[in-house]
Amino acid sequence: MPNPVSADIKFRAQNQLGELYAALDSGTGREVQRMLHSLSPQSIAELLESSPPRIRQVLWKLIDREVEGEVLQELPDEIQSQILATMDTEEMVAVMEGLDADDVADILQQLPERVMAEVLSAMSESDRQRVEGVLAYDEETAGGLMDTDIVSVRPNLHLDVVLRYLRRHEQLPESTDNLFVVNRKDRFIGLLPLTKLLTTDPSVTVREIMITDVEPIPADMPDDEVAQLFAKYDWITAPVVDEEKRLLGRITIDDVVDVIREDADHSLMSLAGLDEEEDTFAPVKRTAPRRAVWLGINLLTALLASWVINLFQDTIDKVVALAVLMPIVASMGGVAGSQTLTVVIRGMALGQVGRSNLSWLLSRELGSGALNAILWSTVMGGVAALWFGDTRIALIIIAAMVINLITAAFAGAILPVALRAMRIDPALAGGVALTTVTDVVGFMSFLGLATWFFA
Amino acid sequence: MPNPVSADIKFRAQNQLGELYAALDSGTGREVQRMLHSLSPQSIAELLESSPPRIRQVLWKLIDREVEGEVLQELPDEIQSQILATMDTEEMVAVMEGLDADDVADILQQLPERVMAEVLSAMSESDRQRVEGVLAYDEETAGGLMDTDIVSVRPNLHLDVVLRYLRRHEQLPESTDNLFVVNRKDRFIGLLPLTKLLTTDPSVTVREIMITDVEPIPADMPDDEVAQLFAKYDWITAPVVDEEKRLLGRITIDDVVDVIREDADHSLMSLAGLDEEEDTFAPVKRTAPRRAVWLGINLLTALLASWVINLFQDTIDKVVALAVLMPIVASMGGVAGSQTLTVVIRGMALGQVGRSNLSWLLSRELGSGALNAILWSTVMGGVAALWFGDTRIALIIIAAMVINLITAAFAGAILPVALRAMRIDPALAGGVALTTVTDVVGFMSFLGLATWFFA
Numbered sequence: 001m002p003n004p005v006s007a008d009i010k011f012r013a014q015n016q017l018g019e020l021y022a023a024l025d026s027g028t029g030r031e032v033q034r035m036l037h038s039l040s041p042q043s044i045a046e047l048l049e050s051s052p053p054r055i056r057q058v059l060w061k062l063i064d065r066e067v068e069g070e071v072l073q074e075l076p077d078e079i080q081s082q083i084l085a086t087m088d089t090e091e092m093v094a095v096m097e098g099l100d101a102d103d104v105a106d107i108l109q110q111l112p113e114r115v116m117a118e119v120l121s122a123m124s125e126s127d128r129q130r131v132e133g134v135l136a137y138d139e140e141t142a143g144g145l146m147d148t149d150i151v152s153v154r155p156n157l158h159l160d161v162v163l164r165y166l167r168r169h170e171q172l173p174e175s176t177d178n179l180f181v182v183n184r185k186d187r188f189i190g191l192l193p194l195t196k197l198l199t200t201d202p203s204v205t206v207r208e209i210m211i212t213d214v215e216p217i218p219a220d221m222p223d224d225e226v227a228q229l230f231a232k233y234d235w236i237t238a239p240v241v242d243e244e245k246r247l248l249g250r251i252t253i254d255d256v257v258d259v260i261r262e263d264a265d266h267s268l269m270s271l272a273g274l275d276e277e278e279d280t281f282a283p284v285k286r287t288a289p290r291r292a293v294w295l296g297i298n299l300l301t302a303l304l305a306s307w308v309i310n311l312f313q314d315t316i317d318k319v320v321a322l323a324v325l326m327p328i329v330a331s332m333g334g335v336a337g338s339q340t341l342t343v344v345i346r347g348m349a350l351g352q353v354g355r356s357n358l359s360w361l362l363s364r365e366l367g368s369g370a371l372n373a374i375l376w377s378t379v380m381g382g383v384a385a386l387w388f389g390d391t392r393i394a395l396i397i398i399a400a401m402v403i404n405l406i407t408a409a410f411a412g413a414i415l416p417v418a419l420r421a422m423r424i425d426p427a428l429a430g431g432v433a434l435t436t437v438t439d440v441v442g443f444m445s446f447l448g449l450a451t452w453f454f455a
Numbered sequence: 456m457p458n459p460v461s462a463d464i465k466f467r468a469q470n471q472l473g474e475l476y477a478a479l480d481s482g483t484g485r486e487v488q489r490m491l492h493s494l495s496p497q498s499i500a501e502l503l504e505s506s507p508p509r510i511r512q513v514l515w516k517l518i519d520r521e522v523e524g525e526v527l528q529e530l531p532d533e534i535q536s537q538i539l540a541t542m543d544t545e546e547m548v549a550v551m552e553g554l555d556a557d558d559v560a561d562i563l564q565q566l567p568e569r570v571m572a573e574v575l576s577a578m579s580e581s582d583r584q585r586v587e588g589v590l591a592y593d594e595e596t597a598g599g600l601m602d603t604d605i606v607s608v609r610p611n612l613h614l615d616v617v618l619r620y621l622r623r624h625e626q627l628p629e630s631t632d633n634l635f636v637v638n639r640k641d642r643f644i645g646l647l648p649l650t651k652l653l654t655t656d657p658s659v660t661v662r663e664i665m666i667t668d669v670e671p672i673p674a675d676m677p678d679d680e681v682a683q684l685f686a687k688y689d690w691i692t693a694p695v696v697d698e699e700k701r702l703l704g705r706i707t708i709d710d711v712v713d714v715i716r717e718d719a720d721h722s723l724m725s726l727a728g729l730d731e732e733e734d735t736f737a738p739v740k741r742t743a744p745r746r747a748v749w750l751g752i753n754l755l756t757a758l759l760a761s762w763v764i765n766l767f768q769d770t771i772d773k774v775v776a777l778a779v780l781m782p783i784v785a786s787m788g789g790v791a792g793s794q795t796l797t798v799v800i801r802g803m804a805l806g807q808v809g810r811s812n813l814s815w816l817l818s819r820e821l822g823s824g825a826l827n828a829i830l831w832s833t834v835m836g837g838v839a840a841l842w843f844g845d846t847r848i849a850l851i852i853i854a855a856m857v858i859n860l861i862t863a864a865f866a867g868a869i870l871p872v873a874l875r876a877m878r879i880d881p882a883l884a885g886g887v888a889l890t891t892v893t894d895v896v897g898f899m900s901f902l903g904l905a906t907w908f909f910a
Contacts, residue, residue, distance in 0.1 A: 163653065177630065198653075231709075253712075265801065269797060281807075298790045299834070309782070323778035328754070331894075336746070338727050343727075343735060352505040355473065376747075
């Protein structure tokens with residue numbers, strides 16, 4: 001339910017951040033505490049996410065104890081682990097008091113196994129059971145996303161009985177839009193939308209108005225598939241069942257929105273060799289090693305390209321203009337190929353691209369690549385002729401660019417599909433693989449043709 | 456409300472696509488029609504999105520008339536315009552019959568002004584007014600996202616009256632989770648969650664249980680800000696008001712989920728010079744010109760880098776090994792800089808990065824960049840020494856790589872911020888700007904130092 005404070009909605013994280021840092025600098029912890037006290041848990045979480053590590057630690061200590069749990073559940077995994085690492089078992093149990101089972105499970109999963117076991121045993125029996133119900137499933141499946149706090153009814157009830165039953169509750173679970181209809185064996189039968197409940201004569205039974213044309217989500221469905229279904233059918237909540245169709249829990253749209261965001265970020269971050277779950281404000285000691293691995297891999301591919309150039313050392317020695325022009329062939333191939341690669345990777349992520357339409361997509365990319373190859377190679381040929389006054393160089397660069405741009409289109413379309421077939425993340429490996437191809441083919445065609453022309 | 460057919464949820468777009476194309480090839484339009492008839496509008500829309508243009512046209516003709524509108528509203532803007540272009544005014548009005556005002560407004564906005572006016576005048580009075588209510592606002596604002604079909608109540612009512620009032624409705628708007636509480640002048644006062652309505656004694660008044668600590672969304676708020684609020688507070692719906700706080704309509708999470716997806720795609724696509732709204736299966740004649748512009752811009756920056764190399768032609772002539780190694784310096788700078796650039800761009804998109812914490816981020820990137828610069832330049836120095844047996848070359852490449860990798864970290868962090876300050880899209884211009892910097896600095900430092908060493 002929406003419940004932001006006015007201070008919040010006009011809260012621009014950045015302005016508040018500036019004020020906060022000023023208050024921290026001037027040493028008034030009380031001033032900061034007062035500011036934090038006026039904000040919602042979500043805004044406090046935003047502040048923590050946007051702060052460097054040391055300031056994060058300081059801020060955490062100044063947060064009201066009662067909202068610590070709510071703030072913690074809003075934070076990304078990496079930051080949750082950082083904060084948990086500063087707490088002992090008792091503190092952790094206290095922090096998670098009152099949170100939903102799925103949020104507690106999320107937080108616990110950031111802990112080492114031994115610590116998680118300690119915290120679980122320190123919880124109350126009922127809390128532990130609910131959380132273990134969720135922990136039984138992999139984080140990145142429907143079972144890992146679901147919450148077990150659900151309201152279910154039986155189909156034979158009259159609606160007025162249902163209404164009286166609901167009135168006995170102090171409150172219903174957040175975002176309840178449907179009640180779940182189950183049979184005696186707790187097997188999922190259908191849904192009873194609250195809106196239908198409110199607009200139908202109370203003498204009618206649940207069975208008469210419930211929606212049965214529903215396929216519940218199996219607990220082992222991968223989370224990105226769950227997200228796609230939610231986005232496709234505009235669901236707010238969805239029932240989760242086990243293999244016997246017994247109702248286990250429900251997933252709400254807000255859990256899925258996070259998955260959608262991460263999924264979309266995945267391609268962007270992976271193409272640069274980064275992890276989408278990465279903490280933007282991680283300290284150097286954590287960032288540098290990750291970057292080192294990616295740079296090492298790219299250095300190897302760069303050395304491969306250099307080895308190719310080295311094969312034609314003598315030709316470059318003869319015609320130094322080649323050294324001036326050769327990077328153009330390689331880089332234009334890389335730029336064009338990246339466009340194709342990005343289109344295909346996104347198409348695959350959206351589930352649009354597959355075996356049936358790939359060949360059409362490939363020929364479209366080749367067509368577009370060929371047209372642009374002819375256009376820009378001709379332009380470049382003209383520039384080369386004017387610059388160096390040598391038509392041989394012009395012809396060589398035209399031919400090499402045509403070859404490389406068409407190769408780039410082909411590679412950009414085929415590589416992601418091939419990588420996926422080999423169970424390699426196409427976004428992570430695709431960019432490196434593509435530039436390796438366009439560099440090698442670019443240098444080889446340009447310098448190879450030059451060697452032949454200037455033999 | 457969820458209502459997929461069983462055939463649907465097991466529907467894997469790609470498998471169905473294969474069967475569909477097979478059926479189309481074998482010429483049985485009836486077979487295809489039968490297949491389409493068994494699917495939900497959302498699945499049909501997916502099929503259309505994943506099909507090449509000609510097949511799309513054929514499929515459109517085979518869709519049941521009654522679901523055409525529902526299918527149309529699920530399609531992305533570009534494909535909507537393609538389909539609308541094949542229809543006359545009467546057909547368009549018929550297709551949009553029964554759709555929500557905000558979905559009709561979305562579709563109409565794909566039409567040229569003249570045609571949109573024609574279609575509007577052909578609608579019924581009430582339909583037209585509702586749609587014009589939404590059209591009054593820019594597409595990419597809260598007003599453009601909202602629907603005007605809302606249920607509101609007055610605060611003085613007892614809940615049993617509210618319940619009787621709801622029962623007189625045949626149905627409530629989709630995804631209704633709150634009723635809106637307004638005063639006599641239609642000014643927004645607060646929310647009445649359905650869950651509260653169902654769990655509270657009916658003799659209580661609305662005023663006693665309504666939630667007033669709510670800041671409604673102004674109609675002119677940009678859609679990405681709306682999306683951020685929804686994601687932050689886990690809203691399902693939110694009220695939209697005008698400057699006088701009069702209730703205009705509501706936004707539901709499903710409209711926002713699309714914005715979240717597009718927003719996230721924006722960075723990915725823009726870095727490759729593509730539009731996130733681009734139709735993956737657009738024909739060559741539309742794709743090629745767009746790619747041409749991007750390639751032209753990149754050719755200019757590549758020529759700039761070549762001009763820099765050309766300044767040092769004589770040095771390369773003397774020491775050909777330089778031509779073999781120089782691309783390594785440039786490309787490593789590009790790779791490292793891209794990582795910094797991507798982290799900052801995503802941080803800015805998530806609203807995490809701003810003036811208060813930018814300097815910390817910059818020093819973290821410089822720190823990580825410096826450590827990696829020392830590591831990989833030393834490695835490369837060793838490789839160069841072994842390969843060419845010349846310690847001067849090794850020292851040159853070490854120095855040049857250190858210079859370029861540190862420059863890359865700096866540029867990757869500063870460029871997106873500078874571009875945003877100049878009101879240029881950092882994702883669109885950032886990549887090109889960065890590689891221009893790392894190429895120029897890479898070649899200049901490497902070849903410049905070589906010229907000095909080998910003077």
